Structure formats: structure tokens, C-alpha cells
Amino acid sequence: MSSEAEPVPGSPAWWGNRAPAPVYRRGRPPVDVGRIVGTALKLIDEVGIQALTLRMLADALDSGTATLYRHFNSKDELLALVADRVLGEVRVSREELHDLSWREAVTVAAEAFYGTLCRHPQALPLLAAQVPVGPNGLRGRERLITLFLSHGFPIDLAARAFTAVGHYVIGFAIQQHGPGTPHPEEHSQLRNYYNSLDPELYPATTAAAYELTSVPLHEEFRFGLDLLLDGLEKARGQLPAGD
């Protein structure tokens, strides 16, 4: 919490030398980057990212749109800050992972990441749009790569394993909770749709209609993750030397 970690140069995180402390908004709470980003995320959670408007955000902050532009240079830059804020909610303590095998630890980390993404389904497109280079994104990448390295993975395998797992988690989450899936009743609707198809034309889809739509989300996530980890285990086992 507190001060958004450290200011990192480069992409959207050069906001160390942004607008100084607000001065006179007597009675009203101050407008700073932290409050803007937090309010933006809250609004995105409520109304969706498509519906988020700078005017709406300014109203929620009891301010005006012009004032917002003193703290970022464009709406896209704000959204990058929101994305990093979401990544900051992934909390995995170092102790929690310490006694686990690499496979258990990666599972815990991936589940924590997935859980956070599921708590902000409306913000998911932000995380898929770019490589996260904000402070919280850096922190997560550092820790997961460290995890692989500390369990004897060579550096190239560790890097690719990180990429594969990260892409799997985001890719899975965005397709389960993407912008086109507002209501949880979607699953039964989709199943009805599959079942309404002509079995002559779509025998496999209609036969698998139940399985395609009824499996609990979390279980399907774990299934694919375990497939990845099985493969990683095999790749690691084929190395000349293990630990």
C-alpha cells in the first residue's frame, strides 16, 4: 500500500516528478495519482472498462477532467497505472512458498494471480494489452523467475516457463471473464445454444455441450495449469543435472 512502491523509469511509471501535492481544494479531499487510480479501478469494477469516462472519474473525485490531466498525459497512461494497481493486489508471501516444492509454489502463485484477475474481471483487457512493466508487474516477474531459478531451473527454461505460465493465466482469465461475459447465467445460455445446434452438422460440439459449459471455472483452470506443470516437470527432468 502507501506510496505505490518505487518510481520506475520507462513506460508508464515515470510519475515520480508529476504534479506536486495539491494545494487548495478546501473541504474536498485532495486529488493525487493514488486516489485517481484507485477510484478508476473501483469504477471499472462497477461499470466496466468500456463505460469508464474521464468525466465520470472526475465527478467521482469531485473534480474536473482538466484537473486529471495534471497527473497523467492520456487516458491510456491512466489505464496502464490501473493495470499495475491490479497486479499489486496479488499477495503471495515469501514464507508461504518457502517450504513448498517448485510445482506447489508455482501453483500457489498462479492461483493467487488468477484469483486477483477474477476479482477484477472488467479490468482484464488492460492486462492482456501489454507487457506489464510497472513496479508491481516487475515485482511479480522477479519473484516467479527467482522461484524457478532457486529450484535449479536454468535461466532460459526459467524465463520461458515464466512466460508460458503467465500467458496461460491471463489468457484463461480473459476468456472466462472477458467483456462479453457480464452475467454468470451465460454458461447455461451457451449450453442451450450448443444444444440447439444441428447434431448432424455439429456432432462433437453437441455431444460435449455439457462438458464445454458446465465444468467449474476453477477446476478447468487447474486442469490446464497442471498440464503446463506436467510439461515443465518433464522438461526439467531431461536436463543434464537436477538439484
Place this chain on the structure above:
Amino acid sequence: MSSEAEPVPGSPAWWGNRAPAPVYRRGRPPVDVGRIVGTALKLIDEVGIQALTLRMLADALDSGTATLYRHFNSKDELLALVADRVLGEVRVSREELHDLSWREAVTVAAEAFYGTLCRHPQALPLLAAQVPVGPNGLRGRERLITLFLSHGFPIDLAARAFTAVGHYVIGFAIQQHGPGTPHPEEHSQLRNYYNSLDPELYPATTAAAYELTSVPLHEEFRFGLDLLLDGLEKARGQLPAGD
């Protein structure tokens, strides 16, 4: 090609009883759904999905925005049609897969899918936003599930394998070619960024900076895909009976 496969009831594909054939646009080519969707995809490829405007699209068709609305009900509906158009470009002939093992066949199908996505990087967010229920999406799902079933996968494993592979491909593609990655020089920029970090704070990230940014995209894709297939092979091997 030709006539967009068959009209499927439900989601965005109830455009069988849309506007009838265009009548008098003497000299100018007619405006129909196929040409609208094709032109929209071409424009998205050129200028990006964020920049696509209905006015721009109307201009390219030598028409007006109001005319477009005779063929779809909203911009979102048009974009769903564009997404299905992209899926229609995934061409895998049945003969091509016939002599292969299930693992080789799934690899060919996944590569074809991935290749198509890479040819339309600007359209990727469309495919991640929703479960594809258009005719081309249905066709692809049907064929891949059929593939698993025909190689002895039980129906629940086939459905989950389809979901895992599909999510992996889209998830990987969107993060490699998403809206935030217009130029191919991004990789060296990202590497410079990783290298500019404090090695005391980010030892693993800086150590893996090269591996995180230099591996050819296609190779990384294959790496993760092989992990998934390794896992599938194991899950299939643990069944009571194989073929």
C-alpha cells in the same frame, strides 16, 4: 470464402434476415455484409482496432454511416462478425490431419490458428473478448473436439483439452501482439528496460533479460504448447483404456 458459411441462430449471427440486396447505387459497388466485414478487417489490420471509425469504414465503402446500420445493429455486432471472419481464415484440411497422431494433428491445428492470429494482430482483442459462437468459430471447435474424440479421448477430457489449447493459443497471441506492441523493435526496447533495472533489486529479471526478450516468438509458442501436450499425453495415458 463465398457466402460466410451458414447463418447460425443466436449471438451475433442472426444476419440471415438482414437488409435485402442493395438496389440503386449506380456505378458504385454494392454494400453488403460481406464487403463491410472484409473492409472493416482490412482497416483494422492497417490502422488498429482503436482507430477504426464507422465514418472511416463508410468512406472506404463509398457510403455513409447511416447506411452501415442497415446491416448490423451496433458497432459491437460488426466487430463480432469481424472476429468470426478472422476465424474463417484458419484453414486446416481434413486430409492434412488424417495420417497424423493426435499430438501432431493438434499441433498443426494450433499452429494454423496461431498463424492466423499473428496475421491479424490488431484484431486479437476481438477474439479474446468472448466465446466465439459464429459459424467459423463453431466449425473450428467442432473439428478440434472431433479430433480428440476420434483418437480415443473421453468426452470430458476432449472438451477440457480443447478449452485449454484454445485459451493458450489466444492468450499467448494477444500478449505477444497486443495493442501495446505495434513495432517489432519493442523487444530490444523491453530488453534495454530490463537491463536498466537495478540488479540488486531485480537480480532474476536482469539476469534473464536476454532470455525474456530475445527468444523467437514462434519458438516460445511451441515451447508452451508442447508443455500442454505433454500434460495431455499424461492425462490420456492414465485412462483405464486407450486405443
Place this chain on the structure above:
DNA sequence: ACCTGAACACCGTTCAAGT
């Protein structure tokens, strides 16, 4: 009967004017 110019409400962004 089909097409479309022109308007409507609203968006992200900017800047001159306020305090």
C-alpha cells in the same frame, strides 16, 4: 422502398481564464 445528410448526445483533450 431503400438510402443518407445532418443532427444529437457524448467522448478525450486542450487552453485561456479564473482564484
Place this chain on the structure above:
DNA sequence: ACCTGAACACCGTTCAAGT
């Protein structure tokens, strides 16, 4: 010196008016 009302150009969408 910092904030912001009001405007600017533009967006998706609609409908009365054209042919």
C-alpha cells in the same frame, strides 16, 4: 502557481428528408 469552465474536434447512433 495551481486549478478548471468552457470550448474543440470527433465519436457512435438516429431519423427525417431525400431519391
